[in-house]
Amino acid sequence: MIQTLHRIIAVIFLFSAGVMFQACGPAYDMYCNIYARFVVSNVLSVSPTLYRSCTSLGEFCTITNPVGGAMKLYFKSIGTPDPPYPMTAQEAKSFVLGLGGLIVGLPSLAEQLEEEPKVVCFDLTCPNCYTDYNISHQLRYTRLGYVDCTSCGRSYDLNSSGIVSSGETGRPLFRYPVNFFPSTNSLSIVNK
Numbered sequence: 001m002i003q004t005l006h007r008i009i010a011v012i013f014l015f016s017a018g019v020m021f022q023a024c025g026p027a028y029d030m031y032c033n034i035y036a037r038f039v040v041s042n043v044l045s046v047s048p049t050l051y052r053s054c055t056s057l058g059e060f061c062t063i064t065n066p067v068g069g070a071m072k073l074y075f076k077s078i079g080t081p082d083p084p085y086p087m088t089a090q091e092a093k094s095f096v097l098g099l100g101g102l103i104v105g106l107p108s109l110a111e112q113l114e115e116e117p118k119v120v121c122f123d124l125t126c127p128n129c130y131t132d133y134n135i136s137h138q139l140r141y142t143r144l145g146y147v148d149c150t151s152c153g154r155s156y157d158l159n160s161s162g163i164v165s166s167g168e169t170g171r172p173l174f175r176y177p178v179n180f181f182p183s184t185n186s187l188s189i190v191n192k
Helices: 002-024 048-055 089-094 127-133
Strands: 036-040 059-064 072-076 102-106 120-123 140-143 146-148 155-157 163-166 178-181 186-191
Antiparallel strands (some): 059 072, 146 155
């Protein structure tokens, strides 16, 4: 009788664990394997918008370089963009903005296991269009805290680790390791 009870409990436990595992969906590595490099020693002198995004909760900023390799970077948040930042020849060689640009900001919520929010960096390319079809669709940042893909219709929540917030389920945004040092006003995004 006791053995039967133990077997029933074991079956219930295994069934429950299987249901919980399926509910979580597939696991993804925290950081993608796409090369990115953006290191600046004085964020405020490069872009007031980028500085605000690194120091204000819920603020995000896109960093793009137009096609054709122009020697300028564009920093844009919701509202008026900064004037283009003219890169030096050295910066043009060293800055690599992932697949389609970067989006940097300070989420309004701390991530799991963190005591306070920390600056995050995502790629500005839709990860599901890229993974499923090998097509780089640049995401649009037109509403505070969200980026949208006009191709697949997904929206991604920048305040919640870049997860899909609406549209078909899928993987979260591609993410890069980032360090922001308020004491020196420096930012380092280096992947690989």
